[in-house]
Amino acid sequence: MWFQRQIQLHARARGFHLITREIVENIPEIGDIQIGLINLFIQHTSASLTLNENADPTVRQDFESFFNRAVPENEHYYRHTDEGPDDLPAHLKSSLLGSSLTIPISHGRLALGTWQGIYLCEHRNHGGSRRLLVTLNGE
Amino acid sequence: MWFQRQIQLHARARGFHLITREIVENIPEIGDIQIGLINLFIQHTSASLTLNENADPTVRQDFESFFNRAVPENEHYYRHTDEGPDDLPAHLKSSLLGSSLTIPISHGRLALGTWQGIYLCEHRNHGGSRRLLVTLNGE
Amino acid sequence: MWFQRQIQLHARARGFHLITREIVENIPEIGDIQIGLINLFIQHTSASLTLNENADPTVRQDFESFFNRAVPENEHYYRHTDEGPDDLPAHLKSSLLGSSLTIPISHGRLALGTWQGIYLCEHRNHGGSRRLLVTLNGE
Numbered sequence: 516m517w518f519q520r521q522i523q524l525h526a527r528a529r530g531f532h533l534i535t536r537e538i539v540e541n542i543p544e545i546g547d548i549q550i551g552l553i554n555l556f557i558q559h560t561s562a563s564l565t566l567n568e569n570a571d572p573t574v575r576q577d578f579e580s581f582f583n584r585a586v587p588e589n590e591h592y593y594r595h596t597d598e599g600p601d602d603l604p605a606h607l608k609s610s611l612l613g614s615s616l617t618i619p620i621s622h623g624r625l626a627l628g629t630w631q632g633i634y635l636c637e638h639r640n641h642g643g644s645r646r647l648l649v650t651l652n653g654e
Numbered sequence: 655m656w657f658q659r660q661i662q663l664h665a666r667a668r669g670f671h672l673i674t675r676e677i678v679e680n681i682p683e684i685g686d687i688q689i690g691l692i693n694l695f696i697q698h699t700s701a702s703l704t705l706n707e708n709a710d711p712t713v714r715q716d717f718e719s720f721f722n723r724a725v726p727e728n729e730h731y732y733r734h735t736d737e738g739p740d741d742l743p744a745h746l747k748s749s750l751l752g753s754s755l756t757i758p759i760s761h762g763r764l765a766l767g768t769w770q771g772i773y774l775c776e777h778r779n780h781g782g783s784r785r786l787l788v789t790l791n792g793e
Numbered sequence: 794m795w796f797q798r799q800i801q802l803h804a805r806a807r808g809f810h811l812i813t814r815e816i817v818e819n820i821p822e823i824g825d826i827q828i829g830l831i832n833l834f835i836q837h838t839s840a841s842l843t844l845n846e847n848a849d850p851t852v853r854q855d856f857e858s859f860f861n862r863a864v865p866e867n868e869h870y871y872r873h874t875d876e877g878p879d880d881l882p883a884h885l886k887s888s889l890l891g892s893s894l895t896i897p898i899s900h901g902r903l904a905l906g907t908w909q910g911i912y913l914c915e916h917r918n919h920g921g922s923r924r925l926l927v928t929l930n931g932e
Contacts, residue, residue, distance in 0.1 A: 518828070519897065550657070551656065551789075552693055552789055554830055554895055554897060558904070558906030558909065559908070559909075560846045560906070560909055566699065566749070567699050567745050567748065571734055573734040574742065574745055576733055576734075577732050577734050577745075578746065580731050581729075585863070590859075592855075593855050593858075595852045595854075603852065603855050606846055606852055606856075607855075607856065609845065610890060610912075611890075612750075613752065613843075614844045617693055617754055619658065621787070626695070631697065631698070631699055631753070634749075648899070648904050650829075654656050689795040689797045690795065690928075691930070705887075705892045706884050706887065707873075712872035713881065716870075716872055716881050717885065717888070719870050720868075724863070751888060752891065755893075756832055756834075757893070758832060758834050760797060760926070765834070765836070765926050767835075767837050767838070769837070769838050793795050
């Protein structure tokens with residue numbers, strides 16, 4: 516069984532956002548799969564996806580603080596600067612964290628660990644709505 | 655053909671550990687697949703998986719040294735600190751390296767390059783046993 | 794439908810290189826798939842793959858500058874140094890960026906966003922020709 520659907524995420528502030536529930540609610544077809552994989556693919560180059568701690572919101576705040584220090588704005592050597600100081604750092608963060616996730620499905624559910632949640636990583640100040648392409652494959 | 659199995663890895667010290675052999679021995683079903691993909695998924699947020707050099711153990715030691723400098727403990731701005739100084743850095747390292755690997759299978763074998771091995775990246779001081787969910791798909 | 798092919802990329806200079814066209818031209822079988830996934834897997838430990846901005850070449854130059862600062866050569870604490878100052882940093886960059894990409898296919902085309910391109914990230918000074926194993930699965 517193959518299945519594909521585009522999800523349009525509403526615009527979010529720069530930072531790290533838990534979107535597990537939004538994914539699950541938009542893809543009820545997960546419930547039909549005993550063994551399979553779901554691929555989440557973000558069709559942008561300045562936002563990304565990762566898995567991490569789903570409980571304490573300070574983890575997501577610390578992620579934003581850390582990545583802003585690890586990938587600073589306004590470095591003198593940056594050449595791609597026309598779209599603002601947050602643009603090139605957003606591209607770099609996107610490649611450090613990655614554009615897609617592949618998550619196993621078991622018995623009709625995402626087989627995430629107890630503490631794992633899906634993060635949308637919004638790296639732009641005004642990134643707007645983001646498009647995910649979700650591909651499901653299983654039996 | 656779909657196949658899924660959970661592997662419980664024994665507890666390892668903080669650092670980078672080669673687990674290729676352990677994966678292959680636990681999943682003899684790889685041998686039945688001519689063309690396919692294997693997904694290794696770690697169900698935790700403070701350990702991760704990556705592929706890298708499988709020969710010289712100093713590479714894995716240097717990885718531990720590098721990531722400890724790139725993602726330091728005890729930064730004044732960290733807010734998620736209740737579970738100890740190694741906890742938030744472990745979450746950050748986990749997202750930098752990633753929670754899953756997808757590796758091609760050819761003619762009944764993992765199609766790794768000559769020097770590629772599978773690393774378990776243990777980012778906690780006392781992470782304990784780690785659970786991997788392995789999903790195999792192919793023909 | 795499963796399909797697998799090895800692609801031998803010609804040697805490139807150290808840096809970040811757009812290879813989307815080369816992939817698409819070598820895998821015309823993408824055109825036969827309505828819904829599916831393509832996995833690109835680099836069988837090396839000192840080069841990597843990522844998705845990012847496909848238009849302005851200064852993005853790729855800035856990537857090289859950033860990663861050279863984030864993962865410096867000749868750190869006093871590196872132990873794996875026999876193969877030259879670019880070797881261990883190449884391994885580290887490879888794990889930060891990742892060895893493989895999984896990209897959805899829709900209606901016979903890679904379902905990349907408008908600005909997304911596939912980068913070969915060559916981290917060695919003289920990395921030589923690089924081998925990709927491409928695995929296609931879909932219907």
